[in-house]
Amino acid sequence: MKIPSQLAAIPLFEGLSEENYADLAAIVLDKVFHKGQTIFSEGEEGNGFYVVVAGRLKIFKLSREGKEQILHIFGAGEPFGEVPVFAGQRFPANAEALEDCRVFFFPRAAFVELIKRNPSLALNMLAVLSRRLRQFTLLIEDLSLKEVPGRLAAYLLYLSHQQAGSDEVELDIPKNLLASLLGTIPETLSRILARMIRQGLIEAEGPRIKIVDRQGLQALAVVGSYRST
């Protein structure tokens, strides 16, 4: 597929002129990463940022003992790795492909030039970073102020919201990744799912989860918003 038409599908580039797309197309690099491959690592110099074209990837931190905390899971259309472009030069976290991925890479200098000449691009990028700050405040709130059942309840309600409010939701990531996203470990997640089933809050078979007592989940989550933007 032609690159300019793919660029137009990226929300970050909404509202740009034809000329701008041409400029972007001129600087973009098309890259492919296979499942499990590292895209970048914490501490590395970042000379540009990325946008996911296809596939999914995780942005995560690692502790010395090997425990992982996922910060984001990104899919098509979402930009990532922007922080070093505007501050500090180095990636604050790691990125790894969860599936085979295609990404666009935009080199820093050319992109900054484009921003300078293009207020609406600047505002779009400010909106992206602001949304991300908002998401992080929710994650911090989860980690510091809620217990694991509350985080899980919030996540399930969020999934339901995403999937048209249906009571039958399907986990789109394996449970060990979900554990890492919620700031816990697979054993704990497993136990808490079992408990929720015992308490009649949900039913589950494999990745399919049915919300039985929505009120009960909401009471655990305190509020239904889960990293909603």
Next chain:
Amino acid sequence: MKIPSQLAAIPLFEGLSEENYADLAAIVLDKVFHKGQTIFSEGEEGNGFYVVVAGRLKIFKLSREGKEQILHIFGAGEPFGEVPVFAGQRFPANAEALEDCRVFFFPRAAFVELIKRNPSLALNMLAVLSRRLRQFTLLIEDLSLKEVPGRLAAYLLYLSHQQAGSDEVELDIPKNLLASLLGTIPETLSRILARMIRQGLIEAEGPRIKIVDRQGLQALAVVGSYRST
């Protein structure tokens, strides 16, 4: 003091022209908050953002049961409350004056106009948000991947770094606030300080803490960086 000269002292506005300062001065509102006063609350609509002129304040989240997690403590020159300007309209957290504060308030619409006409202002703001994202990744790492002694060790080393690398550091906030900043409670902080003293890592009297075994602290913190920008 004249407003334009104060504007020039704000890093966010570095590199602007005289004319820009005049524009900013035309839209700015000068506000005062007394110690303990709420500046804004989570969920409120934000029609602009702020810059601290004098005094300090905290940005924080509250759990249903009243536990508090501090996200930032800001002092003179630091902008805050920008998220709603660029995304989502509503404040993601609360702000409260820790001391009597003077702040500048910049209404959203006028400020966005200014950004559109001013690429370097846009880039400065992008840098501010990017730095904040980086700080949040460190806070998330602390909360999720480190235990309280590790967070405290990192904080002490960070303080030492701030205070010219001296081995004698002085806490610039009361210990109950420090507990909330580290994602714990005063009792736990107190116990861990006592333990560190027993282990010969530090000495302490009141807010004055002497780093005795820097290596030992570094081993706990894994790395000396604490929310370093």
Next chain:
DNA sequence: CGTGGCCTTGATAAAGTTCAAGAGCCGTGG
């Protein structure tokens, strides 16, 4: 002086992690 905030310490309880074991599933290669 006395009251309230801040800080510390102890006893207890809760939540989560670690370690260990085992079940189920799938793809690869013999």
Next chain:
DNA sequence: CCACGGCTCTTGAACTTTATCAAGGCCACG
């Protein structure tokens, strides 16, 4: 085509960390 190895997921028991509840000390400020 089947067996093996690897991976995910679950469950149990012991242990660690942290929070909670309660009490007491200290200091500053009214």
